[in-house]
Amino acid sequence: MQIHVVQSNQSLTTIARTYHTTVQDIIEANDLPNPNNLVVGQSIVIPIVGHFHFVQPGESLTTIARRYGVTAQQLATVNRIQINQPLTVGYRLYIPPGRKRNAEFNAYVEPRGNTVAPILEQSAREAAPYITYLAPFSFQARRDGTLKEPLLNDFPAIARANRNVLMMVINNQENDQFSDELGRILLTDMAIQDKFLNNIVTTAKKYGFRDIHFDFEFLRPADREAYNRFLRKAKQRFSSEGWLMSTALAPKTSATQQGKWYEGHDYKAHGQISDFVVIMTYEWGYSGGPAMAVSPIDQVKKVLDYAVTEIPSNKILMGQNLYGYDWTLPFVQGSVARAVSPQQSIQLAAEHNVPIQYDTKAQAPHFNYIDRSGKKHEVWFEDARSIQAKFNLIKQMNLRGMSYWKLGLAFPQNWLLIVDNFNVTKRGT
Incomplete structure (x- = not known):
């Protein structure tokens, strides 16, 4: 796959010609919302095997080969040039596809209200071939140890059809x-806790869940050890059924980080007890805060750098948002930004004829526009470049994979790039 960033005066015709593909293939691969009105700075995935590298000043065949994990001789051979041939700036080199490693992917899906929206079910069907786990959100524990069930509709059937593990x-x-x-109550009242675990087992058997996933948040610091004891007990119970057990963790950068979102989560203990963890590395930019990247890679890496000191890297799923936000400026405390998909973000930029910028520190695209009523807006979202940066981090840190919050907002480039980078592990039967 090739990631191309649209430049001034480029059209799909000129882009397709550059990469020896067709306009229609590009439109279909990206589900382009603006094929006749491309935005400067918009990233497009080119559906080709391997990709092209355009020589930059100071580069040589050797430095380019090192960057892509191949030898200079391999590059020379595949491009039919001499290994000592001088390279001119802008010269196009073909880079063959590299070896792909195995990785696991989870996707949460959250029905709201009294029915499951058809678009949500369709989103799960489209994503299911590219994921290992499908996670309907969520069963809510009650104070008496019973469970309030979410709307499941066809999610169990979708998981079975795509060899996904259904995550409870x-x-x-x-x-x-x-x-x-x-x-x-759940962590310290043993009678209720036993009833709680019994209800989990009964429900998991009823629907075919094979991973039990605890997303316990805002716990009292005093209940940290009680949570660890509960997880050990639960793990023993679920292992006897042949099931996995996983947990969701707040994005910490140290063991002593203060705050009720953090202190109840013991990274080291979860890493020892759970089969894997989901670290919620997103929401730096959030709907109730000022405009910024939702998951800036520099902040994500700080969390993961700490996490791998406490948790085996092959047990960590990096959390990743499938959405962005559209903030009205100036930011006012108490205001709420509108969630937008990557596709909607591109449409907004096209409609308002504004270029897309890219923050290299955060590795995230963004733009500003003025709406019809004269109000200023700032949008941060995800694109092919930002998700590829996260995939590179997974490889560099040898992580288990990625977990998406949440399905329902279109991001077709993400799924294309998963299969270009990884072999998706399928655990379902």
Whole structure:
């Protein structure tokens, strides 16, 4: 695959000609919302085997080969040039595809209200071939140890058809808010805890869940060890059924990080007990805060650098957002940004005829526009470049893979790049 960033005065015809492909292939691969009105700075995935490198000043065949993990002789051979041939700036070299490693991918799907929206089910069907786990969000624990079930509809059938492990997500929410008191009861009242575990096992067998995933948040610091003891007990119970057990973790950068979102999560213990963890490395830019990248890679890496000191890297799924936000400026505390998909973001930039910028520190695209009422907006979202940067981090840090929050917002480039970078592990039967 090739990631191409649209330049001024470029059209799909000139781009297709550059890479020896067709306009229609590019449109279909990217599900382009603006084929006749490309935006400067817009990234496009070119559906070709391998990709091209255009020589930059100071580069040689040797330095280019090192960058892509091949030898200079291999590059010379595949491009039919002499190994000592001088390279001119802009010269196009073909880079053959490299070896792909195995990786696992999870995707949460969150039905809201009394019915499952057809678009949500369709999104799960489209994503299922590219994921290892499908995670309907969520079963809510009650204070008596029973469970409030989410809408499941066809999600179990979609998982079976695509050899996905159906993940049973269980959280400590009450009225859509994480409850430390509910957490305390479940973790410290042994009679209720036993009833809770029995209900989990019964429900998992009913629907065919094979990974039990605890997303307990906002726990009291005093309940940290109780949570660890509970996980050990649960793990023993689920292992006897042949199931996996995983947990969701807040994005910490140290063991002593303060705050109720962090202190109840013991990275080292979760790494020892769980089969794998999902680290929620997103929401630096969030709907109720000022405009910024949702998952800036420099902040993500700080969390992961700490995580791998406590948790085996092959147990870590990096959390990744499938959305961005559109903030109205100036930011006012109490205001709420609108969630937008990568596709919607591109449409906005095209409609308002504004270029897309790219923050190299955060590795994230963004742009500004003025709406019809004269209000200023700032949009941060995800594109092929930003997700490729995260995939590179997975490889560099030897992580287990990635976990997406959440399905329902279109990002076709992501799925294309998964299969270009990895062999997706399938655990389902």
